[in-house]
Amino acid sequence: MREHIIFYSVVKKYFIELKRYFLNTLMTMIGIFILFLLVFFGLRNFEAGTDTLQGSIVGFAMWIFAVMAYSEMSWGLLQEARDGTLEQLYLTPSTFRRISAYRVFGSFIFQFLLFVVFLGIMMASTGQYLSLDPGVVLLIGLTLLSIYGLGYIMGGLSLVFKKVQAGNQILQFLFILLLVLPTITDHQIIYFVPLSWGNHMINRMMIDGLSLLDFSLIEYSILLANSFAYLIIGLFIFSLMEKTAKKRGLLGHY
């Protein structure tokens, strides 16, 4: 089995497409950055504390990360169906789930690079400097697993129902709520919803200067259980929807 060749082909294609749409990608980034500046200076005008301002930088960067990761799964799938290439991805010696995971991996690399660049620009333009421990990659990766799980759920739903864009927009706003949840409540709910607990740990690392060793085993266990639970549920629902789409002959429709 030459799975590594298939992996390479999917990741390479992802980067080729990004390059081909460089201007579009750049414009999106500039738009997001302007939105960030509005949020940040808006908060500063309300005389928010340093922690809040720094939290807004981390939160905003994580929000972009989450939205992009999630869109990659749900919107990417719909785009393939629209282009007529989705069915071709099923005709490989690998599985479609693996192929979509490879694409997610490619997008994670790109989004992380973007995260670092964005964070640098945000810190430089706001004068608020954060701690950048390389270990934060691990926390971001684990936190995003829950988002990929949600992406698989919406991706699966889009295979069957096609028009799920409204749900995508609602989720994007829901992500904001999930990201700020730990700052407005210490209720146990933050252990069970996606994104919240992971973002809380990332905040402590980047704002309070903690390292990976400063977190307890229980804190890691909560993060792992939360992320993998959402990922497994996501994969399960995706499989169910994939089966339904094959039963109804909807795989290539858009």
Next chain:
Amino acid sequence: MKALDGLEKNADKVLTVKDLEKTYPQWRKEPTKAVDGISFTVDKGEIVGFLGPNGAGKTTTIKCICGLVEPTRGDIKIFGMDAIKNTRRAVSNTSAVLEGNRNIYWRLTTRENLEFFARLHGRSLKEAEPEIKSLLKRFDLKDKEEAPARKLSRGMQQKLALSCALIRGTDFLLLDEPTLGLDVKTSKEMREFVKQLTSDGGKTILLSSHDMNVVEDVCERVIIMNEGKILANDSVNNLKDVFNVHLYDFILEGEPKLPELKEKYSVTDIKYDNGKTKLRVSLKKPDSFYDLVNHLQKKDVKLEEVKNLDKNLEEIFMNVIEKEGVVK
């Protein structure tokens, strides 16, 4: 012999479909039966044509074969492997072009598409490169190697889609309407190439088309489908024989009296006009044509003109569809 992947690549039967049925469930509506218990096989090295009007069940059958649609009932075996239970393994030696010029990435260049699909099937670039070069040359895509697929003409996009299916290096090809929307020249090129694939490349092909000329020109055997059922499954020549389609118009000088012709050669119509005789003859065997010409010579009847009125596949197709079940 089974290979490591469990496929019997040297088996005589590349595809075996048995009692295949597909009913699409509908929300608050009666389910639609798209394929109704069909059975057929495709032998190694054959080009088999699927012919039928819209909604006949051709595309559903093809999609069931490659695991994109789940059948309601029946068995499908590809290279001896159960394609319903082990879809991924069974289709690992199969590629498909499903809707003309789609199937390719419009944002990628011609070369990038070919490289992507070769690797997607686990082939290294080193392994696929000679074939990429050969396909670019064969389909006149060399000049467009670095052009994004969206900027190619429809014909070129379709050639690229077929090339992308071929670069996967599989032995079995499913082609759904491969010449749809192509101009006459490109369609001809495509047909020639498809024929070469089995003669030189050892591929086995199942092809669906609305275009009778394509099926007649390219395929050795044709399966005629309508309303989910197979109405005919035979070689193009046999189908022509079944429908006894050797029809001729003989124009003779004068108005000779030839009563024996009516019995011996099934003359269906005689017309006399301006000192000429027009005979419409229906011959059971093509050889009878020469017997008739000899007979006329012996009787000193001068032959002015002969018109061959043989039916083409299109007429046969219409005949089969109209007389459903005649050649089951």
